Structure formats: C-alpha cells, structure tokens
Amino acid sequence: MNGMRWVKLMGLLSGIVLLNVFLLSPGFVGLEIGRSNAMETAAGATVFVMSIVVLVYVSHALIFKPPPALPSGPKAFSREDYLRAFRRFKGMKAYRKEAAAALDQMDRMEKKKAALVGVLSRRFEPSELSFQKFSAAISEVEKLFYLHLRGILNKVSVVHAAGIGAPGDASPHRSDQLIQEKTTLYQQYVVYATGCLSANEGILLKLDQLLLEITKLSLADHRDVMEMACMKEIDVLIQQTKFYKP
Structure with a gap:
C-alpha cells in the first residue's frame, strides 16, 4: 500500500x-x-x-484498491482519460515523477497545437492544400505523442498490479531475491517511461520548429509544404506510428 x-x-x-x-x-x-x-x-x-x-x-x-482502470480498445482513449489516469498515478509515490512529467507534456502539447492552429488560420484558408497538409501532419504527430503516453500507462498498470513499488518501499518480510527481482522490474519501467517521455520532448521540439518555419513563410512562398526541413523530420516521426505498439 x-x-x-x-x-x-x-x-x-x-x-x-x-x-x-x-x-x-x-x-x-x-x-x-x-x-x-x-x-x-x-x-x-x-x-x-x-x-x-x-x-x-x-x-x-x-x-485492496485496484489500479486505475484504463479504457479498453484501440480507440477508447480520450484526452480526459489520459488526464484522469495520470492524475491518479501522480498521487502514488512510485509513479509520481513520471505522471507529473506526462501531465506537463500534455499541457504543453495543447498550447503548441493552439499556437499552430492560430498561425495556420492567419496564413492559409482551411480549404487550401497547405493548410490541410500542415493540419494532417500535426494530427499524426500528436497521435504518436499519445501512443507514448499510453505505453507509459500500460506499463504503470502492470507494475502497480504486480505490487511493485519504488525500491525504498520494499517490505522487510520479502526475501532479498524477491526484492531484487521487483527492483529490477521497477527499474525497467522507469527506463521505459523515461524513454517515452524523452521521445515526446522531441515531438514537442519539432512542433516548436514547425511553428517557427511557418511564421517565416512569406505569402509569395509557394514551395511544397512537404519539402520544408521540419516537415520532413516530422514525416519521419509519423512513419514510426505504424510500427509502434504501446
């Protein structure tokens, strides 16, 4: 407990x-x-x-309170589901750091999306192909962002259900071998969660770069959106989505 x-x-x-x-x-x-x-x-x-x-x-x-229930099904997660789950895990010592980081990233993602939509709306008409390409790229990279968060939640749920906490929370009634095994599993969770959070930081950085590149475009600049350096990098990220399994 x-x-x-x-x-x-x-x-x-x-x-x-x-x-x-x-x-x-x-x-x-x-x-x-x-x-x-x-x-x-x-x-x-x-x-x-x-x-x-x-x-x-x-x-x-x-x-005997069960771990926070996660929505079932590949399309069942909403932003509110993520917020609710991470807020509950934030109240647990073993997962507090990663949950707080995830909530912070979600907040920054919403702000960056709002800024990008605002800039795109001022520069293009929604019916323009450039607007649609930018919007599609932002939507797809956001999907990868939330896949990373879903992966963290899946790992936390498994670790929590197994009764694995931070190494310092180990019960004195457990054998040294069991404590070591649970410590190893907990450390594997931390490594995985850290990797997902790091990947999301990269996504947030790419969105910052995209925002900067869009603001630099002149009205007379008709180059293909997908030829922009940042859009090429974002496209590489998007291609990872189909291979990613949380």
Missing part, C-alpha cells in the same frame, strides 16, 4: 477513535452499553458496531 493510502487509513482510524471517545466517554456525551436505559444502550452499541463496520470496509477498499 502506498504512502497516501496509509495516511488516509491512519486519518480514518484517528477519526473513529475520537468519535468513540466523544460519544462514549463520561466526560462528554457518556453513552454506556449495558445500562438500564435501553435507548442509550442501543445508541452506544450502534456507534460501536458501525465504527467497526466503517473501519473494516474502508480499510479493505484502501488496501
């Missing part, structure tokens, strides 16, 4: 203890179980039993 769940569990336990002290202590409400007053006995017993029920139910939910 990660640190955040321990905090929630301890907070729940403290709250239940304080509530019982307040209701059952003679110095406060002073409910007593077993006195001749049937109503007071029933109330005290109810408080005690419900406290146990709540503690058992919530503790079970926190300890």
Whole structure:
C-alpha cells in the first residue's frame, strides 16, 4: 500500500477513535452499553458496531484498491482519460515523477497545437492544400505523442498490479531475491517511461520548429509544404506510428 493510502487509513482510524471517545466517554456525551436505559444502550452499541463496520470496509477498499482502470480498445482513449489516469498515478509515490512529467507534456502539447492552429488560420484558408497538409501532419504527430503516453500507462498498470513499488518501499518480510527481482522490474519501467517521455520532448521540439518555419513563410512562398526541413523530420516521426505498439 502506498504512502497516501496509509495516511488516509491512519486519518480514518484517528477519526473513529475520537468519535468513540466523544460519544462514549463520561466526560462528554457518556453513552454506556449495558445500562438500564435501553435507548442509550442501543445508541452506544450502534456507534460501536458501525465504527467497526466503517473501519473494516474502508480499510479493505484502501488496501485492496485496484489500479486505475484504463479504457479498453484501440480507440477508447480520450484526452480526459489520459488526464484522469495520470492524475491518479501522480498521487502514488512510485509513479509520481513520471505522471507529473506526462501531465506537463500534455499541457504543453495543447498550447503548441493552439499556437499552430492560430498561425495556420492567419496564413492559409482551411480549404487550401497547405493548410490541410500542415493540419494532417500535426494530427499524426500528436497521435504518436499519445501512443507514448499510453505505453507509459500500460506499463504503470502492470507494475502497480504486480505490487511493485519504488525500491525504498520494499517490505522487510520479502526475501532479498524477491526484492531484487521487483527492483529490477521497477527499474525497467522507469527506463521505459523515461524513454517515452524523452521521445515526446522531441515531438514537442519539432512542433516548436514547425511553428517557427511557418511564421517565416512569406505569402509569395509557394514551395511544397512537404519539402520544408521540419516537415520532413516530422514525416519521419509519423512513419514510426505504424510500427509502434504501446
């Protein structure tokens, strides 16, 4: 169980203890179980039993809470799905760094897309071939960007489901060999996630370069869009999409 769940569990336990002290202590409400007053006995017993029920139910939910469910199917992911999943993983110590980086990249991607669409709309008509080529390239490279993020989520889900956390979170009751194996698997996840995030940084850089090249185009510049240096580099990235399996 990660640190955040321990905090929630301890907070729940403290709250239940304080509530019982307040209701059952003679110095406060002073409910007593077993006195001749049937109503007071029933109330005290109810408080005690419900406290146990709540503690058992919530503790079970926190300890055995499943990993964030990911949408199924190749086209089921939306931007909101990614945001929701990474925000949940950001609350877990073992995945916090990568989740925060992914959320930051998503925010920057949206800003770059907005800037590119704004520049394209001012320079071309939507019906123009140049506008359509630029838009198609941006859409395809964005698809690769999110495939990288989906790969990270898939890896996190597997690692989390296997109960693999950061090396420092290893239980003292596990053997050295098991700890080493889980540490190795966790490190493999980190290497993979770092590679995906690095690839996305490259995509974001290419979009910056594309924005700069578009702003440099003059109205009299009729060269083929696909002959631009940055568009050639983006096209190479796009070709990777069909071979990429998250």
